[in-house]
Amino acid sequence: MPGHLARPRPCIGVRRPVPSGPMRVALSIAGSDPSGGAGLQADLQVFRHFGLHGAGVVSALTVQDSGRVHQVLPVFPSVVLDQIRVLLRDVTPHAVKIGALASDDVVRSVLLGLADLPADVPLVIDPVLRASDGSFLLERRAWPALCSMFSRATLVTPNLEEARDLCERDPFSPAGAEEAARTLVLDMGASAVLLKGGHREGRPDDLLAIREGAGETPGVELRWLEGTRVEGGPVHGTGCALASAIAAGLALGHDLANAVDQGRRFVAEAIRNAEAAGAGARFLVYR
Numbered sequence: 001m002p003g004h005l006a007r008p009r010p011c012i013g014v015r016r017p018v019p020s021g022p023m024r025v026a027l028s029i030a031g032s033d034p035s036g037g038a039g040l041q042a043d044l045q046v047f048r049h050f051g052l053h054g055a056g057v058v059s060a061l062t063v064q065d066s067g068r069v070h071q072v073l074p075v076f077p078s079v080v081l082d083q084i085r086v087l088l089r090d091v092t093p094h095a096v097k098i099g100a101l102a103s104d105d106v107v108r109s110v111l112l113g114l115a116d117l118p119a120d121v122p123l124v125i126d127p128v129l130r131a132s133d134g135s136f137l138l139e140r141r142a143w144p145a146l147c148s149m150f151s152r153a154t155l156v157t158p159n160l161e162e163a164r165d166l167c168e169r170d171p172f173s174p175a176g177a178e179e180a181a182r183t184l185v186l187d188m189g190a191s192a193v194l195l196k197g198g199h200r201e202g203r204p205d206d207l208l209a210i211r212e213g214a215g216e217t218p219g220v221e222l223r224w225l226e227g228t229r230v231e232g233g234p235v236h237g238t239g240c241a242l243a244s245a246i247a248a249g250l251a252l253g254h255d256l257a258n259a260v261d262q263g264r265r266f267v268a269e270a271i272r273n274a275e276a277a278g279a280g281a282r283f284l285v286y287r
């Protein structure tokens with residue numbers, strides 16, 4: 001061993017965590033955020049918080065800090081597909097979360113890769129279009145391909161701007177939100193939608209829409225979930241953390257309503273505890 005490297009210390013007295021059962025795995029397919037506040041890095045931290053093994057397929061590289069996104073570079077689509085195929089041949093995750101996909105070709109590769117995912121594995125899609133600073137995290141021409149993925153989703157988690165852009169409805173009023181959620185379920189085929197109300201003026205209530213019934217005349221059950229605004233300025237990566245916390249709940253076997261409830265409480269608490277590490281938005285803190 002070279003002299004400048006410390007010799008590993010013996011582990012005497014260090015208690016290793018004992019796994020309480022077979023390992024459960026959650027997979028995130030998302031962009032890399034070097035700041036660790038959002039994207040794949042954040043998703044893996046959330047999975048770990050819930051005691052899951054986090055697997056990660058990188059869809060895009062970003063150059064960003066806590067203030068803004070400087071560059072977005074999609075990973076070669078064939079390499080995205082290979083990452084998914086090789087992983088799924090070896091490991092079947094208990095849930096999958098999809099985040100920023102950057103380009104139309106990457107979305108199409110992920111669609112192809114998902115064909116290898118068993119139908120009963122829950123899939124949460126966070127349809128990330130832009131970062132909070134307005135930078136595009138998915139090119140405009142990829143939006144239809146992203147929407148075609150919704151029919152495989154257990155849950156889609158758009159914010160109000162994403163719902164407006166993807167289903168061409170104005171979801172900022174309560175009636176508009178209900179109409180947009182119905183469109184995402186009935187016309188675009190999502191099993192459920194969590195329309196996040198954080199960008200609404202006033203109380204940031206979310207709307208959970210769940211498809212009921214099958215066959216010719218499916219319906220939609222709508223549940224408004226009361227939100228509380230936590231003051232204190234911008235926080236980075238809340239959407240990523242919510243979608244991955246819900247995916248974690250599903251991976252642990254919770255039903256959708258409980259996974260959503262647990263995810264929302266988890267993120268609200270992480271926002272209350274958020275801390276600044278850089279000069280821009282604060283980072284979530286999970287306790």
Ligand code: PLP
Binds near residue numbers: 033040238
């Ligand atoms: N960077 C990546 C790679 C992301 O996936 C996301 C969120 O989805 C963001 C940045 C955006 O984070 P924020 O909306 O907090 O700017």
